[in-house]
Amino acid sequence: MxxxxxxxxxxxxxxxxxxxxxxxxxxxxxxxxxxxxxxxxxxxxxxxxxxxxxxxxxxxxxxxxxxxxxxxxxxxxxxxxxxxxxxxxxxxxxxxxxxxxxxxxxxxxxxxxxxxGFFRPAGGDRPDDPDWLRFRVLGATNPAYFALYARRRMAVHGDTLEDFAQVKVKNAALGALNPHARYRKAVSADEVAASTVVADPLRLLDICATSxxxxxxxxxxxxxxxxxxxxxxxxxRAVSTVTPTYPNTVLDLPDIATDSAAAVPPGERTFRASIAHAAYEEAGIGPDDLSLAEVYDLSTALELQWYEDLGLCGEGEGAKLLRDGTTSLGGRIPVNTSGGLASFGEAVPAQAIAQVCELTWQLRGEAGGRQVAGARVGLTANQGLFGHGSSVIAVR
The missing domain is CATH 3.40.47.10 (Thiolase/Chalcone synthase)
Known part of the structure; x- marks a missing residue:
């Protein structure tokens, strides 16, 4: 092309x-x-x-x-x-x-x-920045923000603490096989449950570190x-860097408190879903064409949300996809074969590039014990503060 x-x-x-x-x-x-x-x-x-x-x-x-x-x-x-x-x-x-x-x-x-510790907002006061408002007006640090998403999933879709823990179990097992990962140790669901509560319902092992x-x-x-x-x-084949189309003031807040189908205006998508859609449209492919995906697991619950936003399953079906083994190595669409941020932590300017490194090694067949058999198409997805989208599609 x-x-x-x-x-x-x-x-x-x-x-x-x-x-x-x-x-x-x-x-x-x-x-x-x-x-x-x-x-x-x-x-x-x-x-x-x-x-x-x-x-x-x-x-x-x-x-x-x-x-x-x-x-x-x-x-x-x-x-x-x-x-x-x-x-x-x-x-x-x-x-x-x-x-x-x-x-x-x-x-x-x-x-x-x-x-x-927590990332502090840089650049002084930014009252026109919805994320600065979240930090300063709501007092919602990133872990608190992730916890709101987790609570919403529990209330609307019936996700459980055990579902969240299994995301960490999956990613830690893959990170243990990655020589570039910071945390190279498998963990159990019991270890996740026993870790310190940071922002209920999320435990320490539900949230990524800074690295x-x-x-x-x-x-x-x-x-x-x-x-x-x-x-x-x-x-x-595609790079999506789109910005939100709605709401115009505070990113994604309707999605936190209500059912997203009710919050999204007719004909619109959530911000994260629009990021992936733009990449699919440019590449001329869809979710069913993917061999693997690398997504931005700032928290375990957020990875489940990405499954739905990428179109890997229907709304509210992310936890079932995980339970069925679909997103595990050997499943139909492995997610975060690198180990994800669960295994790496955040090194902010590097992480979207690191995701493409993982796709490259997978599509070449050079990922060792993490290798997805016959990988031909991979997608990355994350988002940055102030409405920055991020998705890359690589093929071979």
Missing amino acids: TGEVAVLGAGMHPWGKWGRGFVAYGTVAARAALADAGVDWRDVGSVVGADTVRGGYPGYVAGATFAKALGWQGARVASVYAACASGAQAIATARAQLLAGLADVVLVVGADAAPK DGAAALVLSTMDFARRHGVADPVRI
Whole structure:
């Protein structure tokens, strides 16, 4: 397809708490991606960095920061910020440059050195930002926000604490097989239930941590890939970075308190559902075509919501999909084969890129014990603060 670009290389710095700066992590991931692609740094025509506002001035100019760290060689640079969707925005920017003929090879890098505890809003007071309002007016930190979603699912769809725990059990088992994951230990449902309550009904093991880490991709035009000797590369077919169509003031709040079918105006979709729909539409595929998905499991309950928003099942059927083993390795549509944020934690600018790294390894058949048999089509999905959508579809 004319809108496709090739994924020649994928690389990561393991997630954890390493006590170094984001530039060090990003440089390791970038060099790993270049080595994986077999591309010399001097052949990179552009560097797109996903910004980290916690990294000081260098974090706001991540593209140039990574280009300098790798050694100035004249590449054009771009830097993008979209909170948790920053990586997808960086991929979209790189793809646009490739399709416009501005470069043959683009390096995409995201990295973070996250503080301990809750993420604080950056940039001062933002009374026009619905997420700032949530933090400051409602006092709803992210765990409290996730707990509202969980309570809604319990009230409207009958989900249980055991259902939420099984999401963690599934993802932890896969993360134990991933050398890049921070938490590489299987956990039981009993361990989830015994962990500290953070925001009822969610326990500590229901909620993802904050982490250091990095991910990088080497993208190219299809012509360059063929000249480079890669006849059948993994290809990015769609990138969705849509914003909500409703409501105009506070993101998703109707969905928290009421049945979403009643909250959504006729002909509209929830924000998360619209993110995936835009990707499906661009790629010319649907949910039934997927081999696997990587979704943004900030909490266990939120992963179940993504099943429905991606169209993997009907509304209210997410827990049943999990119970049936459909989203487990070996099921019809494995979800979060990387181990998800349950196993990695948040390294915000890197995570949407890391999701595409996992798709790349899966579609190449290089995922080891996490491998999805015969994987041909993968989708990523997350969302960032201030209405940033994020979904990438990769095929082979």
